Amino acid sequence: MSVVGVTPAVVFDLDDTLYPERDFALSGYRAAVGALDLPPELASVAFDAMAAALDARGNPFDALAAAVGARIGARDGIRRLVGIYRTHFPDIRLPWPSLDILRRLRASGIATALVTDGRSLTQRNKIAALGLGRFFSPGSIFISEETGHPKPDPDSFRRIMELYGRHRHYIYVGDNPVKDFIAPNTLGWTTVALRDSGSNIHRQPLVYGSPCSPDVVIESLSQVRSLLRPDFMEKRKLSVGF
Ligand SMILES: [Mg+2]
Incomplete structure (x- = not known):
């Protein structure tokens, strides 16, 4: 995964994005x-x-x-x-596309973060069960019960920009248009929805052109790689929709 010019940072939602809730x-x-x-x-x-x-x-x-x-x-x-x-400590695993993209991001030295809503203990147990400590540093994990700022509050997203610097190309990958993309859209991030394969906990009403809309819809997390190509990052929001 080679990235030239713009330095990206890839931020993920947890439930129904990195694994099936x-x-x-x-x-x-x-x-x-x-x-x-x-x-x-x-x-x-x-x-x-x-x-x-x-x-x-x-x-x-x-x-x-x-x-x-x-x-x-x-x-x-x-x-x-x-x-x-x-x-309870859940019996859950990272699907292959999640594991693969997280390994590639880590190997490429690309900054990552996690923004998830939920109770601290519940989300911490999920993070531990999925082994996400290998891929996200403690300071890059934002859980709403701990921060006091559930999505669509922009606070966690702003804190990530303070963490990694304002001049990165930020990408947020989530699943729920009701709350996931509003704040990162406002902050100028590229927003990416992982399409519901049919078993998501929350419905996924995807509409085009609203403040809730993602810039891009992908079918698999393996497609995140193509979003990191310099030509895509330069043309984002101009030509890519769904
Ligand atoms: Mg989610």
């Missing part, structure tokens, strides 16, 4: 159901009910209560299970 959800359901100590067949019914609710965009914990309510107990039973879901 559905995998975290299913891992959390397994942890919650596991805590109920159910007979195996009932545990399977309970897990399937939660997964079906996720796919139907319903509430998985309501589905769990409907499936095995008597085993959960009073209302704080659900609260306890939600706590287990949020704090």
Whole structure:
């Protein structure tokens, strides 16, 4: 990956960008159901009910209560299970395109950062489970519960520009047009949406030409490499849309 002229910095969202958030959800359901100590067949019914609710965009914990309510107990039973879901150490992995691009960026010495919304412990567990400490320095990870600035607040993006300098070519790769691209668009970054393959947790209403719109839509993170070509960086926003 050779970059001439402009020095880029590539910043990533976490959930449904570097890995499928559905995998975290299913891992959390397994942890919650596991805590109920159910007979195996009932545990399977309970897990399937939660997964079906996720796919139907319903509430998985309501589905769990409907499936095995008597085993959960009073209302704080659900609260306890939600706590287990949020704090469990997830069984998730980096997909190959994520691992590959992060390795290439690291090998090329290209600056990276992570901007993600969520609870500190939940996001820290995901970062550890995915092994992202190899690719992002501690000072380049911005988690909204820690910063107090969830997207679309520009604070974390501004801090990254202070970290790496204002004259870089900044790229933000995310998935959610509702909040991911507004602040980096305002700051003059190139914004890149990874297209939903069909299993994203949040819907992806992609429209052209709004302040929420990404500059580019890619089908795979492996395409980030082509965004770092000098000719692309010079022509960005002039000719590339979707
Ligand atoms: Mg996301």
